Amino acid sequence: MHGSVHKVQSMTVDQTLQRLKAAEVRRVAITELRTDDALQPRDIRLVPYAERTRTEGRSEDHIGTMLLALRASAEVQLEPLLLAEIDGSLFVVDGHHRLKAYQRAQRETIPARVMPMKHHMAVMVSQLVNCEGRSLEMHQEQRRESAWQYLAHVTQRGARGLPAGESMRTIAARFGIPTHVTISNMLRRLPTVSPQDFTTEAHNPGTGFPQWRHVRGPRTAHWKEMAEKMTPEQLHTRDLEKLKVKIGALLGKADPKVAHEALADLWKEATDDVRLAEEQAFREETAEAFADF
Numbered sequence: 001m002h003g004s005v006h007k008v009q010s011m012t013v014d015q016t017l018q019r020l021k022a023a024e025v026r027r028v029a030i031t032e033l034r035t036d037d038a039l040q041p042r043d044i045r046l047v048p049y050a051e052r053t054r055t056e057g058r059s060e061d062h063i064g065t066m067l068l069a070l071r072a073s074a075e076v077q078l079e080p081l082l083l084a085e086i087d088g089s090l091f092v093v094d095g096h097h098r099l100k101a102y103q104r105a106q107r108e109t110i111p112a113r114v115m116p117m118k119h120h121m122a123v124m125v126s127q128l129v130n131c132e133g134r135s136l137e138m139h140q141e142q143r144r145e146s147a148w149q150y151l152a153h154v155t156q157r158g159a160r161g162l163p164a165g166e167s168m169r170t171i172a173a174r175f176g177i178p179t180h181v182t183i184s185n186m187l188r189r190l191p192t193v194s195p196q197d198f199t200t201e202a203h204n205p206g207t208g209f210p211q212w213r214h215v216r217g218p219r220t221a222h223w224k225e226m227a228e229k230m231t232p233e234q235l236h237t238r239d240l241e242k243l244k245v246k247i248g249a250l251l252g253k254a255d256p257k258v259a260h261e262a263l264a265d266l267w268k269e270a271t272d273d274v275r276l277a278e279e280q281a282f283r284e285e286t287a288e289a290f291a292d293f
Contacts, residue, residue, distance in 0.1 A: 050248025
């Protein structure tokens, strides 16, 4: 077993994934399976607040569809899960939604492909496989994070170039990122990133490397200094973005009609206050003017 694990670790992420996909399908008891947030790149915290409700809803719908199929017949089986055997335990690296469907259908065993590997390799395999053609696509922010962590891995955090056969365009296509410019920006930033400059909460739970959303944006430790250097227009844009995030979080949880009426009432109240303030200022100015007569 140890020799097998060592051989796996000498392979690339791609080679490990392909070998896992080619492994023989076997029945595994659900009670044997374990999950780990580090092996689940579909981190809902990466999704903008305004889109979280829809994203979680799509996940539930996806599980529900598979559950209907499983309940229709005991003979129905879903695509085999991909499992990493890590130190004797079986961890899900692909198939978290399928596992939930099997659990809700009260199945005792599931079909799976298994391969021994170290934890850090399982993390990278999960990042890669979840961005492939899926019936439930990852959110764009989740895809960017997976691409960022993959780049950090294959370039040794910016210490070397891309592996042979890889390019910015092929990586962008693999992770479903619309333009290779994003990959170019990531490669340019990698050598400048020092994990100790970021809080623990800003690190990817699987790799321990800072998440892309924190790297590409202003770091908390330097925010005050950066804000002091901003122009009024930049500060306005920053405040506007922060407010939109907060409003988006609330709107995502509210009934659309209620949200529309609430925004309309707030706008009317705000404009009424401005109008009254302007009328008051006009009365005061005209009163001062007529006082001279």
